[in-house]
Amino acid sequence: MKTTNASVLVLEDDAGMQSFLQTLLQSQGYALQLCSEGQAGLQSLASQAFDLLLLDLGLPDIDGIELLRQLRQWSDIPVIVISARGKEQDKVTALDSGANDYVTKPFSAGELLARLRAALRPRHGQSPLLSFGTVKVDPVQRLVHKSGALVHLTKTEYEMLLCLLRHAGSALTHNQILTQVWGAAYQDRPEYIRVHMAGLRQKLEDNPAAPAHLKTEAGVGYRLCV
DSSP states (O other): OOOOOOEEEEEOOOHHHHHHHHHHHHHTTOEEEEESSHHHHHHHHHHSOOSEEEEOSBOSSSBHHHHHHHHTTTOOOOEEEEESOOOHHHHHHHHHTTOSEEEESSOOHHHHHHHHHHHHSOOGGGSSSEEETTEEEETTTTEEEETTEEEOOOHHHHHHHHHHHHTTTSEEEHHHHHHHHTOGGGTTOHHHHHHHHHHHHHHHOSSTTSOSSEEEETTTEEEEOO
């Protein structure tokens, strides 16, 4: 069933993957443009309006990470990396370079579509009231409620929760969270996040040992699933 008319640029040089993505995304109502080379893709992004970029890292003319860094100098379009590079450091590098999410090949159609929906969801920062599950956050009054009951968060827990909410659905690396909450001087100190994440899960998750919303991305960071 078609669900959207969002426009997607696919930067992918493998013909088989291009065919798969074209069939899948068009079946869901996405307007699609395919491109096999990075420089041509950058030119398309500069001259046309797209809602999202699907980016393979192994392009023939430019490495996907370098393309991503160039793109982020002038565009904030949501970017989902689709790559066979499955090492944790590859994911961290892509996310730190500006990707909104990272999907490792091979992936299921359902997983990719869910990641697209999350990346295209309006940013929570545009809404006066933020929510996930039974949790509601009022950023104006800086109040957090769970199932209608007021929850007390420390200043750092609250700032970290807002950081995750602003990027809901997207994976954030440890350094992205550290930079936004603590500052650039605190990069490479993931233990800071672990302590406060444990507090957030204890206060906001129904089952802190198996969180439904405050998810760990192994070796990478965290993701808030709404």
